[in-house]
Every structure is written in structure tokens, then in C-alpha cells.
Amino acid sequence: MTTVGVIGGGQLARMMIPAAISLGIDLKVLAEAEGMAAGLAASAVGDYRNRDVVLAFAETVDVITFDHEHVPQEVLKALVDRGIPVHPGPDALLFAQDKLLMRKRLSELGLPVPEWAAVENVEQLADFLSQQGGRAVVKTARGGYDGKGVRVVTHEHDVDDWFTALAEDANGGALLVEELVDFTRELAQVVARNPSGEIVAWPVVETVQRDGVCAEVIAPAPRSAGKLADVAGDIATRVAEGLGVTGVLAVELFETTDERLLINELAMRPHNSGHWSIDGSTTSQFEQHLRAVLDLPLGATAMRDPWSVMVNIFGGPSEGALIDRFPAALEAHRSAKVHNYGKDSRPGRKMGHVTVGSDDLDDAAYEARATAAFFQD
Ligand SMILES: Nc1ncnc2c1ncn2[C@@H]1O[C@H](COP(=O)(O)OP(=O)(O)O)[C@@H](O)[C@H]1O
Ligand SMILES: [Mg+2]
Numbered sequence: 572m573t574t575v576g577v578i579g580g581g582q583l584a585r586m587m588i589p590a591a592i593s594l595g596i597d598l599k600v601l602a603e604a605e606g607m608a609a610g611l612a613a614s615a616v617g618d619y620r621n622r623d624v625v626l627a628f629a630e631t632v633d634v635i636t637f638d639h640e641h642v643p644q645e646v647l648k649a650l651v652d653r654g655i656p657v658h659p660g661p662d663a664l665l666f667a668q669d670k671l672l673m674r675k676r677l678s679e680l681g682l683p684v685p686e687w688a689a690v691e692n693v694e695q696l697a698d699f700l701s702q703q704g705g706r707a708v709v710k711t712a713r714g715g716y717d718g719k720g721v722r723v724v725t726h727e728h729d730v731d732d733w734f735t736a737l738a739e740d741a742n743g744g745a746l747l748v749e750e751l752v753d754f755t756r757e758l759a760q761v762v763a764r765n766p767s768g769e770i771v772a773w774p775v776v777e778t779v780q781r782d783g784v785c786a787e788v789i790a791p792a793p794r795s796a797g798k799l800a801d802v803a804g805d806i807a808t809r810v811a812e813g814l815g816v817t818g819v820l821a822v823e824l825f826e827t828t829d830e831r832l833l834i835n836e837l838a839m840r841p842h843n844s845g846h847w848s849i850d851g852s853t854t855s856q857f858e859q860h861l862r863a864v865l866d867l868p869l870g871a872t873a874m875r876d877p878w879s880v881m882v883n884i885f886g887g888p889s890e891g892a893l894i895d896r897f898p899a900a901l902e903a904h905r906s907a908k909v910h911n912y913g914k915d916s917r918p919g920r921k922m923g924h925v926t927v928g929s930d931d932l933d934d935a936a937y938e939a940r941a942t943a944a945f946f947q948d
Pocket of ligand 1: 685715719751823
């Protein structure tokens, strides 16, 4: 039996488990701690930044993949040096780890990105702000997620804390600053590519962010038939090929008020914008990721229903809301697919999600929102 090793024990690794079972693949997870969302498949607990921990885990599997992009390059290179297949490989993953390198590489590939610059100090930020009419978005190159590490700035001193942290960092570095994009909505194009070079794409979706965090996804994105879908698919295909991505790739996009698509950021793993595919597509992004990292033929990405709406469930002040309210939610919303990540509740934490498929977008959205609302304090 082939064994896929997943580094990281969060909900993305968790949702690979049912797909692995169906495919008859053994899945082992290197979890950060006991009791993680993917604890069911955790064969080891340890620090993914520790070379020896990761190498020991890798000895027990046939291929390594990830639940997140934070495994350091040195550790990834050590795996490759040992001859262990790693998907996505370090040379691709680098561009999901570092937003500055990502902007630079995508610009070189001629792909559409917001105007951007690397800034090392207040003066450089002031220059960029003056070119941009006094408003911009500053991002830390590494370590950000769910809007942490992203700040809208109107003054060159708005990120002094980040400049100070950079100055204290032995590795130095710079911040990414980019134009504050005037967008009508955010989209995501999820694709998968296997090492043989086969690529498949799901329909482009609309993602709704609240407080910098994905709250809802509508598949396909309304009014995306035709040109928009083609352009999004083409952009993601060029990213996957240009960077040599293997596995699932999510390309977050801005649709601008002047009807361009610009790339926001990349994730090289299953992504929140693809969760709908578990219930809404012939092949889920989790199954597809496993097929891709094993270089198996990729599955069809057709939708099961004309519309599929996914709404995230966030932790609130009360512990156990998800579990306590589960029976009532299931009773009231029998067409909703409720996914519980089995995590301890913390305010704002992604605890689960709901997907509803329908012939009618309004019905799907209503049902999915109403079901998720059951769990919100
Ligand atoms: N250049 C930008 N212009 C306007 N909004 C932006 C820009 N960059 C990011 N945002 C907003 O902030 C959110 C989070 O930024 P992102 O770079 O995707 O960070 P994260 O890694 O936290 O997801 C985006 O989904 C978008 O809503
Ligand atoms: Mg993002």
C-alpha cells in the first residue's frame, strides 16, 4: 500500500483522510501536537521545523506533502537530498512561502499582479505611498495567514513595528507593499497538476472575505461563464506550469473595477476556496491532491449541482457550540453538508464549514448561511 505523509495536522490534512480511505491509500500525518484536527491519522507528533523530526517521519512514508506551507527550505532540501519525493517541491513551495519572491517571480512570468515594491525602510514606503496617492497595502513576506500580516496604510509610519521586527531579524529582509486594489470582488481559481504535467481546473469561484478571513465561497462565481472563467483558468495554469507546482494550487484573484484579474496570493495545497468540492464536485480537492502527489491520473472536476455554496463556521465565545447544536442544525437543514473539524473552540477560529448544492443560487446560499448561523454565538 502506498503511504502519503502529510506534514501538519490541521483541517486540511483531516479532510484528506476520507479521500485516502476511498483510494486505498495509507495516510500518515506529522502533527504539531496531540489532539489536532487530523489526529485520527497522526502517526507522529513533532516540530516540522526540526530536520531530524521530519526526516524520521519521512522514512515511514512514500511521498511527502503538506497541510501548510511553513516547513523551512533547509528541511525540505534535506528531504529531497535523501531522495524522498516531495510535492509540491521546495522550488515551487518557496513562492507560496514568501509573498515578495512570489510577486517577483509572477512579474517575471508576465502574469498580472498588483503594482508592488519591496521596501526596507520608512523612506522607501513613503516613496511608494506618494506614487499611489497616499494609500497602499503592506504585507509581511512570510508567516501571514487569515489577514494577519496584511495592513492597509495611509502613512509611512503605519508599519513601524514591522520595520523594527525586520531590523531585529538576523536574516533581514523587506516588506511587500502593493497598490490598494480597487476590486469589485475576490475570486479563486483552484487547479491541480501532477508530476507528469497533467492539469485540471475546477470552476472559478467567488470568495467573500470578512476581516481578512474567507467567510463564504460561491461555485461557480456568479457571472463568470465564458471569458472570465477562461482567463482565470489560463492564469492558474500558467502559474502551475511556470512554477512547477505539483498537487493542488489555489490562485487568489482580484476582479478589478476595470475588469482585469490580478493575482493576490498562492496556496500550494488544498485551500478554503475549494472545500465546496467535497460535496459539490465529482472529484474533491482533497482526493485530487492525493492523486496529484502520487502522479495518478486526475479526476473530473465537473459540478454535481449547478450551484454550490460553502460557508465557514467560526468559533465564538461559547465552548462546544458546534457539538451541542449539531443535532438541531441537522434536523433543520437536511440538505446541508456540515463538516466539523473537531477543534477546540476559540473566537474567530475556523471550526468547520457547511456546503449546500442546488439548482438555485439563492436557495443554496440561504440554506448554507442559515445552517452555519446555527453554530454562531
Ligand atoms: N493589494 C490589495 N488591495 C486590496 N485588498 C487587499 C490587497 N491585498 C490583500 N487584500 C485583502 O486582504 C486579504 C488578505 O490578504 P492576503 O494577501 O490574501 O493575506 P492572507 O495570507 O492573510 O490570506 C485579501 O483577501 C484581500 O481581501
Ligand atoms: Mg489570502
